[in-house]
Amino acid sequence: MVKAYFNQVRRLLAVLVVCFVAANASATPFKNIHVLLEANESGRGVVYIRTEDPSNKQTRKGEKATLKATIGENGNDVSRAEGDSLRGMYMIWLYGEPEDGFELAGFSLVKKADGEYTVDDLLVSAKTDNGNFDSPYAPDKVDEGYEFVFNANCGRPEDAKSENADASDAAREEARSKNNWNENPDHHIYAVFVPEGTVLPGAEGAEGINDVKLNAKKGQAYTLSGMKATRGRKGIVIVDGHKSVR
Secondary structure, three states: OHHHHHHHHHHHHHHHHHHHHHHHHEEEEEEEEEEEEEEEOOOOEHHHHHHOOOOOOOOOEEEEEEEEEEEEOOOOOOOOOOOOOOOOOEEEEEEEEOOOOEEEEEEOOOOOOOOOOOOHHHHHEEEEEEEOOOOOOHHOOOOOOOOOEEEOOOOOOOOOEOOOHHHHHHHHHHHHHHOOOOOOOEEEEEEEEEEOOOOOOOOOOOOOOOHHHHHHHOEEEEEEOOOEOOOOOEEEEEEOEEEEEE
């Protein structure tokens, strides 16, 4: 009788442990995150951001888009090591719609003059344990502009945490009620719009400086990507095979 009783207690404890683990596995932290997205040069295209936050589903389209959203963790960014405080995946979707005659090369965390961007400056699409985003541009979003999945995680601690899926809405509202977004953006991102046909240095088939030096017309200024520079263009240009700063 006693043995049967203890066996029953052990089974009950095992069930409780499983329930506890399951509850914690579904717990979702939320952070109030501030993001600024802008075009690298005005007049080249418009940008906007989408999120899973019901109160901030999409920003307005314009040369700049400011987002202050309460975002829940959604898996992990597997490019980061275990234990990294920024490993959590806080997904937002970046969009850039180019004007006629221009195209979107990608998105970058650095600001450079037009013509100075290289492939290495562009963000690489996130890979997560909650879905693998090998291609930064979703084919089903081409008609809406380009879609890029970005991990907006930041160093600030979580603002709230739900213990299970049913408590997610309440946790999101708890975090939002703190109204503690950083004054400066946690992420300042640039949409790199370039003239159609531009090949950035570092891309397969891109012209290098040596190619520009061999093929350039004497006295003509060129950008680092091999495009002819206008007379009023500022920044780093190549003239007669040599870099110069205007």
